[in-house]
Amino acid sequence: MSEADGIVYSDVKFTRPKRNTSGTASSEAEPTYSEVRILKTQSSTELPGSQQHPVSNGGSKVTPERVVIVVLSALLVAAVIALGFTYSKNIQTMERPQNLSAVNKNLTAERLREVKSFNTVQQTCPQPPVVKENDSCPKCEYGWEQHGTQCYYFFTNNLTWNESRDECRQKGGDLVQIDSREEQTFLELKLREKMNFDEDKFWIGLTDSEKEGTWLWVDGSPLKESLTFWSGKEPDNWTERDPDGEDCVRMGEKARAHDLKCWFDQSCKVPHRSICEKPAETGHFTLQCV
Known part of the structure; x- marks a missing residue:
């Protein structure tokens, strides 16, 4: 710091006796001014009752409140991911019985077609009928x-x-x-x-x-x-x-x-x-x- 930076100025008022024309000193005082240099011994002087703001050093200042917010945000994201995964698993579990039901229906329909085809073959190649007692139909x-x-x-x-x-x-x-x-x-x-x-x-x-x-x-x-x-x-x-x-x-x-x-x-x-x-x-x- 230069010497000029360490000097401040202040107005100081002095009183001197007012002379009258008769050469006698008057009782009334006449104010005069003089410059006084005062050397600062500190970089800054805090005045009573004043508020001092922290000086930024160009980076974010980490506070406990920010740490808590970051942790809570991370927990919230994890909870959302877990809920999404659980929901997906539930949907798959709900769809699986429906898929099994569809497969069972397809198998049942296929079995019915096979039985119908088998019955058709049986009709084209008839087997000897069972003769009932006292059957009067000629065969x-x-x-x-x-x-x-x-x-x-x-x-x-x-x-x-x-x-x-x-x-x-x-x-x-x-x-x-x-x-x-x-x-x-x-x-x-x-x-x-x-x-x-x-x-x-x-x-x-x-x-x-x-x-x-x-x-x-x-x-x-x-x-x-x-x-x-x-x-x-x-x-x-x-x-x-x-x-x-x-x-x-x-x-x-x-x-x-x-x-x-x-x-x-x-x-x-x-x-x-x-x-x-x-x-x-x-x-x-x-x-x-x-």
Whole structure:
């Protein structure tokens, strides 16, 4: 600090006697002023009753109050984070049962679809029904297919006409006798499913072996001219393969579109598959539902 900085000035009032014109001193005093230098011994002098403010050193002054505020703020942030985490866990816990319920519903729906599909397969492949006691509904034995009150068995073995008829009799029936257009339609559609090629035809119970041109069914009844299903120019009694001619009838057409006219005369000695027929019956045996 310089000397000039340590000097302050103050006004000091002095009184001196006032002279009058007569040369005598007057009793009244006349004030005069003089400058007095006073050297400061301290950097600052505190006056009584004055307030002294702290001098800033360019940084924040850490006080206990600030420390408490910072600690409380940190605790508040931690509490908010903890509450958020707890809320998230609760939401996940609440959603988990809903997700499990949805999964269970999906599994239940899938199981129902599987059961429905299984039932559909069961319907396409029917099992033999359980026969109740005193059941008056006529049915067919297992392996036979029912149409109306008649049962039909489709032999897959290739046999002559007479051999085929013997097989049918052993099963309690005979070669099929067609008595209606509806029955012809039923058989024609069935043979389309069972034939492998066009000549894979089936014997029926019609023959003129007793008298040429007189067609009789296996029960001895004559063929009705109004109820015939000859194909094209059949019967032609072709004798080039068998000199005895063609005295038995086979049926079936694989290649052509739906056509009921599918009867062909053929030598009775040529092996073919065959159709057996017998009435549906009631009884205590394994039945076939069609």
